[in-house]
Amino acid sequence: MRYNSPMSSFHYRQGTLHCEDVPLAHIARAVGTPCYVYSYSAIRERYLRLDRALSGVPHLICYAMKACSNQAILRTLIREGAGLEIVAGGELYRALAAGADPRKIIYAGVGKRTDEIANALRSDVLLLNVESAQEMKAIEGIAAGLGKQAHVALRLNPDVDPATHPYIATGLRQAKFGMEVGEARRLVRGRQRLAHVEIVGVHVHIGSQITQLAPFIEATQRVVAFVRSLQAEGLTIRYVNLGGGLGIAYQDERPPSLEEWATALAEVAASLGRTLILEPGRALVGEAGALLTQVLYTKQNTARRFVVVDAAMNDLIRPSLYDAYHPILPLEKARGQATPVRVDVVGPVCESSDFLAVMNAGAYGFSMASNYNSRPLAAEVLVRDNTYFLIRERQALEDLIRGEHVPTFLRDEG
Ligand code: LLP
16 A cells, blocks of 8 residues: 555654654644645655656646645745646735746636736736636726736637546536637637737646546547647647646546656647646645544444544535545554454544544645634645644634624624
8 A cells, every 4th residue: 555655755654654754643743633734745746747747848837726825835836847827816816925937827717807807917927718708808808908918828618528526527518617619719710809818828627636538638639629720710829728637546546647647648739839738736736735633532323433533624625525535544553453443534443632644635625624613724734854844824713703893883882
């Protein structure tokens, strides 16, 4: 099993679960739980592997920061040359605060507000991905007002089934994302009317946690055919953005490797000779993070055994939202003969105050956390070699009511 391999960023040494060279129990005791822990080298190495796999073609890797957007994680990738894919004004703010080069930022998303588009244009982001004719019109108007030239990519809906959970499938015709080829072509034909917009790219993103190559290849083929047809109309595209979506092994999935994914897509798109863009999120950070939690109680009724831990759905919503599976490991392996039992948190028998690690929680873990039940957001820690760094403090109770106002009529008079 991979957690026994010292090559893995999370692994057991003498029965103790480590992230790189740091025993996770140290972090759990010092920082408290629940707490997200990320491996610096794991994230960096995955990015570099992808970058190397694409070295034969002009390319840009734009990390989909929605997967995990802590400033330290963004910097880890930015420093290696990564661009960022953003989907909201708040992400633009985070990206720029982390020192991202706006010329490597791509702004995607079906519902960009006027102020968000204006800020992106003022910041000179590389591309805005356009998802509808109305959005194109809005961008034209906003760019005109700012005296700017907007560079856009058309997001196609390729009508490809990514064979993933329906909530994270985006490339089927019934999805809200992108435009059908006919609609995209109409926008291209009407481009003379757009004095402040230049169509320079084509974008596709068919979904997330995709574990086969075939849907990626099919979508890429449609993009290639579309870009060729645009050439026939006299429009030369500079950027071919094939999105993200590569899955990871949560359980027994066998997704293609980063190299297999990148080379397969590059092969299909290479004949176009354009700059290839990829927007991976999960594949870069998913396996590089774990959520540490403490066992509070164990209990049993006539139907089941329960292990009650101090991390909840507000910390990691993926199981409740997508029926997602995350392996759970004890920070200390049981000594001697322990009989495994089936509990609602799968693992060996746990005594109170045992610590557990919920694995593969680096992507869409903290970034989807909420304050539900008025639970403060968890702390985040980055491990590098034998050192760990607190990269986000646990939220304080005062943070929970920051910005709330009580109208005067509800205030008790002194
Ligand atoms: N590009 C675009 C336009 C996207 O919408 C997404 C993710 C990505 C790239 C990155 O996809 P990735 O490489 O991470 O699969 N919350 C869900 C995942 C939602 C993904 C949304 N879009 C989950 O926890 O599984």
